[in-house]
Structures are given as C-alpha cells and as structure tokens.
Amino acid sequence: xxxxxxxxxxxxxxxxxxxxxxxxxxxxxxxxxxxxxxxxxxxxxxxxxxxxxxxxxxxxxxxxxxxxxxxxxxxxxxxxxxxxxxxxxxxxxxxxxxxxxxxxxxxxxxxxxxxxxxxxxxxxxxxxxxxxxxxxxxxxxxxxxxxxxxxxxxxxxxxxxxxxxxxxxxxxxxxxxxxxxxxxxxxxxxxxxxxxxxxxxxxxxxxxxxxxxxxxxxxxxxxxxxxxxxxxxxxxxxxxxxxxxxxxxxxxxxxxxxxxxxxxxxxxxxxxxxxxxxxxxxxxxxxxxxxxxxxxxxxxxxxxxxxxxxxxxxxxxxxxxxxxxxxxxxxxxxxxxxxxxxxxxxxxxxxxxxxxxxxxxxxxxxxxxxxxxxxxxxxxxxxxxxxxxxxxxxxxxxxxxxxxxxxxxxxxxxxxxxxxxxxxxxxxxxxxxxxxxxxxxxxxxxxxxxxxxxxxxxxxxxx
Amino acid sequence: xxxxxxxxxxxxxxxxxxxxxxxxxxxxxxxxxxxxxxxxxxxxxxxxxxxxxxxxxxxxxxxxxxxxxxxxxxxxxxxxxxxxxxxxxxxxxxxxxxxxxxxxxxxxxxxxxxxxxxxxxxxxxxxxxxxxxxxxxxxxxxxxxxxxxxxxxxxxxxxxxxxxxxxxxxxxxxxxxxxxxxxxxxxxxxxxxxxxxxxxxxxxxxxxxxxxxxxxxxxxxxxxxxxxxxxxxxxxxxxxxxxxxxxxxxxxxxxxxxxxxxxxxxxxxxxxxxxxxxxxxxxxxxxxxxxxxxxxxxxxxxxxxxxxxxxxxxxxxxxxxxxxxxxxxxxxxxxxxxxxxxxxxxxxxxxxxxxxxxxxxxxxxxxxxxxxxxxxxxxxxxxxxxxxxxxxxxxxxxxxxxxx
Ligand SMILES: Cc1cc2nc3c(=O)[nH]c(=O)nc-3n(C[C@H](O)[C@H](O)[C@H](O)COP(=O)(O)OP(=O)(O)OC[C@H]3O[C@@H](n4cnc5c(N)ncnc54)[C@H](O)[C@@H]3O)c2cc1C
Numbered sequence: 001x002x003x004x005x006x007x008x009x010x011x012x013x014x015x016x017x018x019x020x021x022x023x024x025x026x027x028x029x030x031x032x033x034x035x036x037x038x039x040x041x042x043x044x045x046x047x048x049x050x051x052x053x054x055x056x057x058x059x060x061x062x063x064x065x066x067x068x069x070x071x072x073x074x075x076x077x078x079x080x081x082x083x084x085x086x087x088x089x090x091x092x093x094x095x096x097x098x099x100x101x102x103x104x105x106x107x108x109x110x111x112x113x114x115x116x117x118x119x120x121x122x123x124x125x126x127x128x129x130x131x132x133x134x135x136x137x138x139x140x141x142x143x144x145x146x147x148x149x150x151x152x153x154x155x156x157x158x159x160x161x162x163x164x165x166x167x168x169x170x171x172x173x174x175x176x177x178x179x180x181x182x183x184x185x186x187x188x189x190x191x192x193x194x195x196x197x198x199x200x201x202x203x204x205x206x207x208x209x210x211x212x213x214x215x216x217x218x219x220x221x222x223x224x225x226x227x228x229x230x231x232x233x234x235x236x237x238x239x240x241x242x243x244x245x246x247x248x249x250x251x252x253x254x255x256x257x258x259x260x261x262x263x264x265x266x267x268x269x270x271x272x273x274x275x276x277x278x279x280x281x282x283x284x285x286x287x288x289x290x291x292x293x294x295x296x297x298x299x300x301x302x303x304x305x306x307x308x309x310x311x312x313x314x315x316x317x318x319x320x321x322x323x324x325x326x327x328x329x330x331x332x333x334x335x336x337x338x339x340x341x342x343x344x345x346x347x348x349x350x351x352x353x354x355x356x357x358x359x360x361x362x363x364x365x366x367x368x369x370x371x372x373x374x375x376x377x378x379x380x381x382x383x384x385x386x387x388x389x390x391x392x393x394x395x396x397x398x399x400x401x402x403x404x405x406x407x408x409x410x411x412x413x414x415x416x417x418x419x420x421x422x423x424x425x426x427x428x429x430x431x432x433x434x435x436x437x438x439x440x441x442x443x444x445x446x447x448x449x450x451x452x453x454x455x456x457x458x459x460x461x462x463x
Numbered sequence: 464x465x466x467x468x469x470x471x472x473x474x475x476x477x478x479x480x481x482x483x484x485x486x487x488x489x490x491x492x493x494x495x496x497x498x499x500x501x502x503x504x505x506x507x508x509x510x511x512x513x514x515x516x517x518x519x520x521x522x523x524x525x526x527x528x529x530x531x532x533x534x535x536x537x538x539x540x541x542x543x544x545x546x547x548x549x550x551x552x553x554x555x556x557x558x559x560x561x562x563x564x565x566x567x568x569x570x571x572x573x574x575x576x577x578x579x580x581x582x583x584x585x586x587x588x589x590x591x592x593x594x595x596x597x598x599x600x601x602x603x604x605x606x607x608x609x610x611x612x613x614x615x616x617x618x619x620x621x622x623x624x625x626x627x628x629x630x631x632x633x634x635x636x637x638x639x640x641x642x643x644x645x646x647x648x649x650x651x652x653x654x655x656x657x658x659x660x661x662x663x664x665x666x667x668x669x670x671x672x673x674x675x676x677x678x679x680x681x682x683x684x685x686x687x688x689x690x691x692x693x694x695x696x697x698x699x700x701x702x703x704x705x706x707x708x709x710x711x712x713x714x715x716x717x718x719x720x721x722x723x724x725x726x727x728x729x730x731x732x733x734x735x736x737x738x739x740x741x742x743x744x745x746x747x748x749x750x751x752x753x754x755x756x757x758x759x760x761x762x763x764x765x766x767x768x769x770x771x772x773x774x775x776x777x778x779x780x781x782x783x784x785x786x787x788x789x790x791x792x793x794x795x796x797x798x799x800x801x802x803x804x805x806x807x808x809x810x811x812x813x814x815x816x817x818x819x820x821x822x823x824x825x826x827x828x829x830x831x832x833x834x835x836x837x838x839x840x841x842x843x844x845x846x847x848x849x850x851x852x853x854x855x856x857x858x859x860x861x862x863x864x865x866x867x
Binding site for chain 2: 368369370371374376378397398400401404416417418419420
C-alpha cells in the first residue's frame with residue numbers, strides 16, 4: 001500500500017486527538033478541517049467552556065472593559081469535533097496509540113497534537129498562596145477574580161515579578177488609580193525578555209506613572225490576618241509593604257507532567273519537536289504521529305543556529321498550530337517547516353511594545369530609530385554582527401523591515417541612516433541577567449555502548 | 464535585476480493614450496522589478512519589492528532629500544504629513560488622527576453612515592428619472608466633496624472656487640519638465656498659494672470658538688503632542704481636502720465602471736448587499752484610485768532585491784502594478800469580488816497608509832450599494848470612457864450611464 005494511499009485514507013477517516021483546547025488546539029483543529037481532514041476529531045481540555053483568548057486577561061479584562069467571559073476565541077469554521085472538557089489528560093501510551101484521561105478513559109488516535117501550554121507559576125509557599133487576595137493570572141477565572149478584587153478599590157496592590165504580565169497588570173492598576181508596588185528580583189522590569197537598556201526605559205515608565213518600583217529584591221513572605229486575608233509582604237532587603245492584593249507574576253510552568261512516562265523528549269522547556277512540529281522521543285528521534293504546538297512546544301529555529309526555542313507568544317501558537325495541522329495530513333515531501341520570525345506585543349502605560357525575533361539571542365542592542373526619551377523608538381538587537389531581533393515602543397509599523405533584516409542575516413548595527421535615527425546611536429551590550437534557570441540539573445542520561453544499543457533515559461527532578 | 468531596458472514602458476504608461484488600460488504595460492514593467500530610468504530615478508513595480516520598500520525606514524517622503532531637486536509642487540509652504548518623515552510626520556499625523564478616528568474619536572467614521580446615506584440618496588433622487596447621467600459629475604464627485612467639506616468645516620458653496628485650484632494642483636502633480644509647458648507648474652504653485660490663503664481665512668475665525676469640524680478642533684485642541692501651528696493646520700486641511708475627494712471620486716467611478724463591465728457581479732450585489740465589503744477591497748486592488756506614488760527619495764543607499772538604489776535617488780512606486788502581480792495574487796487580472804487574502808496596495812502600506820482609508824471605504828460601499836439598488840438596468844454609453852489626464856490619480860473624466 002503506497003504511503004500516499006494510507007494518507008488519503010487517514011485524511012478521510014482517520015482519528016485525530018488534540019490535547020489542550022485553547023488557542024493552539026482550536027486553530028489546529030480548524031486548520032485540519034481546512035486541509036480537508038474529514039475523519040474524527042477529539043478535543044481534550046481540562047478547562048470548562050469554549051476556548052478563549054488570554055492576552056486580554058491582563059489588559060482589557062482588568063480595566064473592566066471586557067468581562068472575563070467575553071474573550072471567547074472567534075471560530076473560523078465549524079470543526080465538528082467531539083469535546084471532552086473539564087478533564088485533564090494524564091498519560092500518553094505510545095505503544096497503544098492512546099491518550100489516558102484522569103478519569104481512566106483511554107482515547108485512541110492515529111495522530112495526536114499536544115497543545116497543553118503553560119500554567120502560571122504559583123507562589124511557592126502553599127499557605128501563603130492560599131491567602132485571600134493572592135492571585136495569578138492565566139485563566140479566565142483568575143482574571144475575573146483579580147478584576148473584582150481591583151474593582152473593590154484595595155489600599156495597595158503588590159505585583160510580584162515585573163515581566164510582561166506583571167508590568168501590564170501594574171499599568172492597569174495605575175490606570176484605575178490604585179497605589180501599586182512592583183517587586184522584581186532583577187535590576188529592572190522586562191530585563192529578562194528585553195535586556196538592560198529597555199529595562200531601564202521600562203523602569204522609568206513605571207516610576208513616571210507612580211508605581212512604587214523595587215528592583216533587586218525578593219519577596220520573602222506574604223503575611224495574612226486572622227481571617228486569612230493578605231495584609232503585608234516582606235522583602236529580602238528587610239522592607240515591607242502593606243497590600244490587600246498581590247499578583248504573583250513569576251512566569252509559567254509548561255504543562256508536560258502528564259507526558260513524563262510517555263517516552264517523548266519532555267522537560268521544563270516543553271516538548272521538543274522538529275521545525276515541522278513533530279515531537280522528538282527521548283532519544284531525540286522524531287516521531288511520526290505525535291505533533292506539538294504553542295507554548296508547550298520547543299523547536300529548533302534555523303535562523304538562530306538551530307537552537308531549540310520555546311516561546312510564549314500568541315502568534316507562535318497560531319502559526320505552529322497551522323504548521324502542525326498541515327504536516328499531519330501531508331507526506332514527508334509536502335511538509336512545511338515553521339520558519340516565521342517570532343513576534344510579540346504588549347501594551348502598558350499607554351505604550352505599545354512590539355518585538356520581532358528573539359531579543360535574548362543577542363549581545364548588543366542599539367536604538368535604530370526614534371527617541372527613547374519620547375518613548376517612541378525602535379531598538380535593534382544584534383548577535384556577533386548580525387541583526388537578530390528588534391523591539392519597538394509606539395513605533396510598530398517599522399517592524400516588518402526589521403523582520404526582513406533578521407531573515408536575511410543583515411549586518412548589525414544596521415548601517416544605513418534613516419531620517420529619524422538618533423545622532424548618537426551607539427550599540428551597547430545587551431546585558432541579560434545571569435543564566436540562573438539554565439543551571440538546572442540534567443534531565444536525561446545516556447546508556448548503552450554499541451551504536452544499536454545507545455539510548456537516553458529520563459532523570460526525575462527532585463521536585 | 465536592474466536594467467535600463469524598460470524606460471520606454473514608463474513613458475508609455477504616462478502617456479494619456481494608455482490611460483484606459485495601463486495594465487499590460489504594468490506587466491511589462493514587472494519583468495524588471497527595480498528599473499533604473501534614464502534620468503536616474505528608479506521604478507519599482509512588483510508586490511514584494513513594493514511592500515519591502517514601503518516598510519523601509521530609509522525610504523523618504525520628503526523631496527528635500529532628493530539629490531536632484533525637483534520642481535516643488537507645494538511651493539515653499541510647510542509640507543503636509545504625507546510629504547514628511549518621522550518624527551515630524553508621526554507627530555502631525557497623530558495630532559490629526561486625534562479627531563479622525565480611534566482611540567480618541569472612535570465613532571467618527573461609522574457615525575457618519577446616516578449622513579453619507581442621506582447625501583447619496585439626495586444625489587440619486589436628483590437624477591433618478593434622467594435617462595442619461597454622468598456618474599462622475601452627478602455623483603462620484605459631489606458626494607465625497609460634500610462629505611469632506613462638512614468634516615473639515617469648509618462651506619460647500621465655495622466648491623466652485625476651490626475646485627479650480629484643486630484641479631490645477633492635481634495637474635501639476637504629473638508635471639513632466641520634458642513635455643509640459645512651465646505654466647502647468649506655475650499654475651499649480653499659484654493654486655496651492657490660493658488654496659492655502661483661502662483655508663487660512665477660514666481658520667482665522669475658528670480660534671477660541673467651539674465647534675465640531677476638524678478645522679475648529681485642530682485650532683483649539685491641546686493633546687500630549689501640543690497643538691498644531693496655524694501653518695500646520697492649513698497644510699493638514701489642504702491635504703485632507705484634496706485627498707479627501709480627489710481619490711474617492713476615482714474609486715467610486717472606477718467601481719461603477721467595473722460593475723457595469725461585470726453585470727453578473729452587479730446583479731449579485733443587488734441581491735447580496737453585504738458583498739460590497741469585500742467587493743470594495745477587490746476594487747482597491749483591481750482598479751485603485753491611486754496608481755503611482757511618484758516621488759519618494761532614497762534617504763540613504765537602499766538595497767531592493769539585488770539593486771542598490773543610491774542615496775538621493777528618486778523612487779517611483781507603481782502601486783497598481785503591485786496589486787496585479789501574479790506572484791502575489793491568483794489570477795490577478797480577474798475581478799473576484801469575494802477574493803480572500805486580498806492585501807492590496809490600494810491604500811499604500813507602512814506609515815503613510817492612507818489616512819482616509821476607513822472613510823473612503825465606507826463612502827464607496829454606500830455609494831455602490833445605493834446606486835446599484837436604485838438605478839434600473841444601467842448601461843455604459845461609451846466604453847472605455849474618457850479618462851482624466853493624470854496617470855497617478857487615475858479615473859474616468861466622465862462616465863455616462865443610461866437607464867433602460
Ligand atoms: C495574561 C496573559 C497575557 C498574555 N499577553 C500576551 C500578549 O500580549 N502577546 C502575546 O503574544 N502573547 C500573550 N500571552 C501569551 C499567549 O496567550 C499564549 O502564547 C497562548 O495562549 C498560547 O496558547 P496555547 O494554546 O499554546 O496554550 P494555552 O493557552 O496555555 O492553552 C493550553 C490549554 O491546555 C490545557 N491543558 C493543560 N494541561 C492539560 C492536560 N493535561 N489535559 C488537558 N488540557 C490541558 C490548559 O488548561 C489550557 O486550556 C499572554 C498570556 C497570558 C496568560
């Protein structure tokens with residue numbers, strides 16, 4: 001039987017299971033139907049309700065513009081799927097081609113897509129995390145709760161972590177006139193994503209908007225009152241702040257635990273896959289029937305020396321979903337690589353921040369256009385003399401140009417002047433904080449001696 | 464990729480005899496995506512190269528960056544934002560945008576809908592029982608003029624006065640030192656002065672007065688960017704007044720012409736008014752009102768494809784050619800009213816993306832739906848119709864239609 005014939009049959013009446021019923025999952029399902037897949041489609045999701053959009057949760061939802069329930073993702077077409085909602089998948093049996101659900105059901109598949117995303121990293125001390133007034137923001141319920149807490153007019157809001165989510169929430173709180181303290185372990189907001197220079201701009205922006213910004217400190221303890229309500233936070237520098245609401249914005253944890261024993265290449269950075277979204281097994285061999293997309297995927301990018309990169313970007317989730325869907329129903333020769341240059345946006349303190357490329361993949365940064373003091377500029381990032389990323393503040397219309405510079409490995413700094421180039425544009429070191437997270441222990445060990453017997457096994461982290 | 468093999472093609476495009484159907488010439492032009500002309504300017508005609516350069520911060524809209532100065536069309540007046548680069552462009556466009564759309568004035572365009580429908584209805588009432596109408600003079604021209612006058616706060620009765628100036632200005636846009644008499648340029652410069660003086664007169668009465676029109680609002684508004692100077696307000700009003708109707712008239716007239724040439728689409732639109740939304744987009748691709756952006760300048764050396772365009776060169780952007788590029792659009796010479804993936808260049812692209820785009824869209828949507836709904840069995844009297852002189856702002860001079 002020819003593989004083309006098998007593929008035709010699979011397209012006609014195969015079984016596809018998608019685990020993770022959010023942005024990547026839904027868009028993949030739609031793309032599959034768009035590609036002419038008429039077989040059975042099962043969507044497995046641990047959340048209840050229709051797939052919804054997350055970016056507004058830290059923006060329009062918190063300002064009160066849009067109710068938390070009002071961010072349902074628009075449907076591009078009827079996907080005619082069986083929805084298994086409210087129950088998580090808790091295992092994958094590759095030998096039997098089945099997904100195991102927490103309630104014991106086993107769902108068979110011919111091909112499956114992993115799109116389980118990330119969840120919010122909770123406050124590490126459980127009793128403190130359980131205090132009334134302590135929030136994370138990942139789900140609709142989270143945002144709804146926080147929105148109501150903010151609307152009640154707390155005396156102060158504490159934001160723990162000044163990454164994108166934390167900074168956006170600080171901005172909304174200021175917009176609503178609430179006193180806000182932001183605590184950040186790094187030297188400035190956004191440094192982890194965008195480096196020291198932009199970090200400084202972000203810090204100025206926060207202070208100019210009346211945020212009590214405290215950098216280089218760790219929140220050591222959240223203190224509650226007798227009723228279990230948050231009252232105070234303690235810092236590593238001995239300081240304290242009284243707050244009724246605390247938002248824990250410490251990034252995400254990839255939802256991969258359920259895949260631990262599956263034999264797939266799974267770790268804290270997600271599920272490794274090739275540029276065509278096909279998952280790797282533990283040995284680094286590509287699987288044929290298991291695909292990955294969205295925040296949980298970690299894939300090599302040829303533009304960045306084939307390094308494995310995981311992204312928590314909306315556009316990336318959509319693009320990978322579409323690539324994965326296409327490749328699921330295509331022969332090897334027709335498969336597409338995911339080659340788009342990453343793009344991200346955020347809105348905070350009235351500034352529209354957008355990036356293309358991977359700013360962390362850089363050693364230098366230069367203000368290429370506009371003016372930092374006006375908060376209207378484009379900064380270009382370079383790695384060993386070529387452009388690898390760009391970030392714009394209120395100047396997004398130029399980013400297409402920078403995307404093309406990245407795609408064509410244009411020299412850094414971009415040499416040709418523009419009318420709005422700052423006269424003193426000099427590249428400076430990009431300066432990201434040390435690789436604290438990278439220093440984690442091994443996740444696999446190699447066993448065996450002769451080439452046919454060498455294999456990788458997973459190491460359990462002591463967590 | 465560059466050669467000088469096609470300078471003739473551009474000549475022929477600019478020649479009035481090609482006005483009715485320049486598209487085969489565009490196809491010829493696209494064989495050399497970046498074509499160096501004898502006078503040292505560069506013509507860009509393919510979609511990819513056009514979008515690339517429209518997003519390139521080294522492409523300047525300020526003719527003062529040309530190494531060979533060109534006959535200045537705006538006289539020595541403060542340029543309007545269409546002819547400026549960032550950061551000045553951005554500031555002025557932002558200041559104007561405050562009164563024209565989201566986020567500060569979100570409901571403006573949609574709020575105009577009843578007004579637009581009323582104006583359109585009135586115009587059609589005026590000729591509904593005539594056997595023969597001129598879609599340009601009776602409809603496509605007076606409609607957007609009325610609208611932009613109202614928006615700006617320019618008395619509609621003054622139209623005969625500024626019509627003459629605007630015509631002279633539009634004509635001077637295509638000024639070609641090789642073939643045109645110098646008076647054409649002089650007339651344009653004088654008309655610019657007259658129009659500015661006229662607008663300045665209107666502006667005088669607006670300071671410190673309440674009012675909803677754009678002139679009054681610009682004269683009295685303080686935002687984070689401060690306030691426009693009177694000179695800047697006049698330049699802006701000048702731009703909006705001209706661009707606010709000289710383009711829409713072509714879009715509507717081209718639209719009617721295209722519908723009459725595609726009776727099956729016209730009939731579909733009658734029964735399916737929602738079709739008008741994608742249909743107008745397709746129109747912007749297939750028969751756009753602005754065909755060419757004639758004078759952009761290379762601020763520094765710009766590489767497009769394999770060609771280095773040297774600093775100071777004049778660059779001509781053949782937008783209408785890009786929108787018919789077969790490497791970007793399937794079957795580009797076909798009018799497909801519900802085409803998907805229709806990222807045409809009808810409004811340009813990048814930071815100068817047409818300021819009035821949302822209004823032009825709505826005007827044309829309403830104009831076409833209403834006309835199709837109310838005209839009975841309309842038929843073209845002459846095809847092709849006579850065209851206006853300009854290869855840049857291309858459209859019929861008259862468009863005679865008979866109702867049967
Ligand atoms: C507050 C906030 C603001 C954001 N703002 C921006 C922004 O401005 N710009 C931008 O580019 N990106 C932004 N993002 C990121 C963007 O939302 C994500 O990149 C996107 O949601 C990723 O989609 P996904 O489908 O891969 O993962 P997710 O949206 O995380 O979806 C994964 C789904 O899988 C479910 N799941 C997990 N484990 C299991 C299991 N075992 N079984 C079944 N189901 C499971 C989860 O509950 C979830 O519903 C923001 C995210 C948040 C939270």
